[in-house]
Amino acid sequence: MLALAAEADVKRHVLTHRHTDLKDEFYARVRAQGHVPDSERKLREELRKTKKRLAEVIEENTRQQAEIETFARVVNVLTVENDQLRGQLGRKRASVVALHPGPAPGA
Structure with missing residues (x-):
């Protein structure tokens, strides 16, 4: 040109x-x-590599997005279980009765 x-x-x-x-x-x-000019050949090769890399990045992004969704579900389940266990622990503490009263405080 x-x-x-x-x-x-x-x-x-x-x-x-x-x-x-x-x-x-x-x-x-x-x-x-x-x-085909060398400059065009080089640009076409660069474009081919860039398209390949873009496809790899899109694939990796899709895989990571699926993992994030899985981890989010796990966190939700663990949060619910944690709340349930805390509720059970609170009820058990309230129902604990001493069978053998110990010495009175300050005695």
Whole structure:
């Protein structure tokens, strides 16, 4: 693209931003010749790797979300059980009666 801009005696950004039809035609002709520029090849490889990594991150996120939901259910069950046990403990303390009275305090 730089060579085309130089040949046309215009700045590259003018060619790529104002005359997108020429830019598109240039790249179409390059592809038609079967030659893919190194920069495009590198970008395509980077895009492929990025898409693969994104898929891995999405999969990991989905797995972690399922684990979080499982842990939340476990915490809820344990909270209910804890409340029930505290209630039972409170009732047992209230019903404790001394069978052998010990010495009176201060005696």
